[in-house]
Amino acid sequence: MSEEQQVPFTSQQDMNQQDDTKTGDPETINVKVVSSSGDEVFFKIKRTTQLRKLLGAYANKVGKDVNTIRFLYDGTRISETDTPHSLEMEDNDTIDVMVEQVGGYSS
């Protein structure tokens, strides 16, 4: 259940250079977004692009409202203004997606 996805906002130039990125363009990294049920979606993203765009693209893809899901990197919530650069993300790193948790009693 995994598929490769070009983030729609990466510039045309980047898409043309897809082969270069495969061989390790330092400006772009591959990010794996893993849902709570284990489904994976792959994105290619510039290090300086705000992750907000990736999160929006993911939510769009899985058909969920971006405000109802939580994106975590190393267990910490990603904020809208974070970039792969600001989070010091590395190539092939994982972003976890979690849904709302509620609790009151053990069933």
Next chain:
Amino acid sequence: MSARRSPNRKVQTGSMDLTIHRRVLKECPPFGYVCSCNREQYLEILTLVRNCRAHLPFLSFRLLSTVASRSHYQNALDQTFPALPFLPDRAYSDFDTQMKRIQNLILQLSLVARIKQIFIGSIGQHRVLPSDNVALIIIANLELLLDNVQSKKSSLELSWWKFLDNNPRKAQNLLNNLMKEIRPCSEEFWKNLRNISFHDFSTLGPGRWLNDEIINYFIDKWCSQSRTTLGFSTFFAGTCLFEDKVTCTVAKPVLTAQDELRVRRSVNRRQQMLNLKAWDSVFIPIHEGSTHWYSARIDFRLKRIDIYDSLQETCIINRQKPVSLRKNTNLMLNLMWLTEILASMRGDTVCLTNNPGCTWICDPHSRVPFQPNAFDCGVHTLWHLKHILEYRSVYSGGQDEVEGFSFSSDMVGKRLRLAMELLQDRKL
């Protein structure tokens, strides 16, 4: 210092020479002559005193310019802010009015710190004038006053919390009204609170199940203020300690080097986020089976690992079982593994496995106050953290022992407190 030795200095004692190292003296009643270099601070002090007098009519220039002791303003303050009778029908409006006045006063008085800093810097540069001494006394008095007003605020809060605990129905009405009042607010209303929307806020309502955003909000806030406790997010336990990150029911049976790496990365990220450099205790909220909140705590000072669960059945039944059959035994083993990793990250060595000489205490079903209902476990979980931060462990004692922080059978008073704390933070 070099300015003092400057040959251009024209300080003359005896005759009234109006320049003190090239600075002009100006009149600033009621202080008399002041140096122009810090005249602005004098004016600020006067404005500050004037603004405070609006709340505290007893405040006079004369009173402030006499040396006072800590309890000096106590009586006057007690008269201005009398103890509230907390009559059921107007308890909230009385409390709210008095609290707003006190907060306003604190806001005014906290300006004194900045004035003091600039003022002290300036008097180092010229010979001290009599007016400077008076101003210093006034500054010290304003600081004392601030101290007194702050303790007034604490005692007002405490009596309000006790009132809420003793009147759960009243607290419930207030909380319902608050929810109704806030519901129509736009998204803009919530913009100062990271990740919180009305949907999240409404889970604090009476009888509702708390959601992760609310729990994470308070863990982040309280732990970053604590300087001692590293609080994880509600997603940590699922990813690092359990087999299924969503249900969190079965503890991971095998822990690998990759799991250790994940823990280390989470801890580093978390320390950074909470801006905690040295911590000696760790709080882990756990979301079980999509329906229940409970928590675990590792304390490196007390050398303890505890699992706190507000469900009576879980605690009582499991405490009677042999260790190997208790519900949380496997989770405890994973927490012991986690403790060893965390210890090495703290620059410490803790060995809990196969170590008969080990002095650590591991309680998989610690005794805590129980929830007598089917909705309060989230509030209990936050209150576990509150007790850890206030008293280092969860305290099930009566109201007198843990003033204002005791667990109550209905936690609706705490819900209102948390809701009010959130709304207060929104204004910051």
